[in-house]
Amino acid sequence: MQLVWLRNDLRLDDNPALYFACQQAIESKDAVSVVYIASPKQWQAHNESPRKLGLIQETLKCLRLKLADLGISFELLEVNSFTDIPAVLKAYCIKHEVSGLHFNREIPLNEQRRDKAVQLAVSRLDITVECYADDRIIHSNILSKQGAVYKVFTPWYKNWIQKLFDALPEVLPPPKAVSSPLTATQEISLSAAQVFREDIWLSNETEVLALLDRFCRRKAEGYEASRDYPAMPGTSVISPYLAIGSLSARRCFHQLILSCAEQGLHLGEAINHVWTRELAWRDFYRYLMLNFEHLSRGENFKTEPLARAWRVDTQAQAAWQTGKTGFPIIDAAMRQLLQTGWMHNRLRMLVASFFCKLLCLDWREGEKFFMEHLLDGDFASNNGGWQWSSSTGCDASPWFRIFNPTTQSEKFDKDGEFIKRFVPELSALDSKSIHCPSTEQRLALNYPEPIIDYKFARQQALDFFKV
Structure with missing residues (x-):
């Protein structure tokens, strides 16, 4: 039997471990089984x-049915933590007479250590262990001409782009059936799972791929112009599917190339597309985590000692968490997160800047809150974004760059449409006052006063961050 161990790669399309396991099984007339191992304490x-x-x-649940149609059995296993997985997989391999174990590489430090322990445990059984490429578009380790790891995005990105011109990444099709269809019988239930907005988010891979296709064909052309406006449906909204692996970044890039070609655009325009650059940032944060282990330990990327200690203000932190800061755009963004499990990307920058710069609170507390609530929580990207916002990260926002939430609101939500959607108590206000209601309006609408004075907080932050 060929065994495929799924983790953050819950798909048939462009899944190297599943594809090559099935190829091998077809050639050797072997069976294929897939396991997913839940680890509630590790998730916590x-x-x-x-x-x-x-x-x-x-x-x-959807994937199990698709696998059954291909003659592939599926089993859900459960352990407490990663340290329990090697023994569980070893026992499974012995019980089912597994001859080959296949999985796709993961980048964070805990996952790397887990996988090495599994390889050691299983290889002792004389079982072939195949570890395939991780989920980056370009998974080779990009280095400078001097052979050094990049610490700045722009030169890394130029190298990344050149590699795409040199050779496009391979995108694998779904595997072929290995036998006649099976009946899927096991119930799928994860003990820590909660209900998500099924009216917003998709769990069927076919529908996810259709969503990607619609974005590339209909929205990608206007993405640069509309992506910063949270009231507009200008973004791809595919980040949850990248986070759990029901969609691959390579497939995203490939689909963009196809859509650009259909519109008469040449390959270079797809490679240099602004959305490709967003996919590159995802690759870059994974590249950093792969090359700098201390990022997986929750440490600042910049390893030199900091001349400051983050402030502690539990009341201000609680106001930020609950969308009650008194700054409408900040509160709307946080309420969008709490209600939908997702937040518009520009708003992620705004609320992170507010947290780290204007409140001078530890970025790790904001990173943790995001992970606890985001449907698309992705360790590498979330860590990279928060360290960028707090000026502690690689190629981060300058310490003196501090967003003014009111002017940002006036610029990117001019008519207050987004604010009205998530802070409905302000919906009666006009397009000018909604960005900064008067004291009288706040009292009448039961909306809180700002928890900080922006000008004072900005100067305090400049003093705080200045080395």
């Missing part, structure tokens, strides 16, 4: 969102 330690686990649960 990693601050995984219950909503994200809910999406994983429903995605597994």
Whole structure:
């Protein structure tokens, strides 16, 4: 039997481990089985969102049926933590007479250590262990001409782009059936999972691929112009599917190339597309985590000692968490997160800047809160984004760059449409006052006063961050 161990790669399409396991099974007339190992205590330690686990649960239900149609059995196993997995997989391999174990590489440090322990345990059984490429578009380790690891995005990105011109990444099709269809009988239930918004998010891979296709064909052309406006449906909204692996980044890039070609655009325009650059940032944060282990330990990327200690203000932190800061755009963004499990990307920058710069609170507390609530919580990207916002990260926002939430609101939500959607108590205000209601309006609408004075907080932050 060929055994495929799924983790953050819950798909048939462009899944190297599943594809090559099935190829090998067809050639040797072998069976294929797939396992997914739930680890509730590990998820809790990693601050995984219950909503994200809910999406994983429903995605597994759909995937189980698709696998059964291909003659591939599926089994859900459960352990407490990663340290329990080697013994469980070893026992499974012995029981089912597994001859080959296949899985796709993961980048964070805990996952790497887990996989090495599994390889050691299983290889002692004279079982072939095949570890395939991770989930980056370009998974080779990009180095400078001097052979050094990049610490700045722009030169890394130029190298990344050149590699795409040199050779496009391979995108694998779904595997072929290995036998006649099976009957899927096991119930799929993850103990830590909670209900997510099924009216918003998709758990069926076919529908996810259709969503990607619609974005590339209909929205990608206007993405650069509309992506910063949270009231507009200008973004791809595929981040949850990348986070759990029901969609691959390579497939995203490939689909963009196809759509650009259909519109008469040449390959270079797809490679240099602004959305490709967003996919590159995802690759870059994974590249950093792969090359700098201390990022997986929750440490600042910049390893030099900091001349400051983050402030502690539990009341301000609680106001930020609950969307009650008194700054409408900040509160709307946080309420969007709490209600949907997702937040518009520009708003992620705004609320992170507010947290780290204007409140001077530890970025790790904000990173943790995001992971606990985001449906698309992704360790590498979330860590990279928060360290960028707090000026502690690689190629981060300058310490003196501090967003003004009111002017940002006036610029990117001019008519207050987004604010009205998530802070409905302000919906009667005009397009000018909604960005900064008067004291009288706040009293009448039961909306809180700002928890900080922006000008004072900005100067305090400049003093705080200045070395």
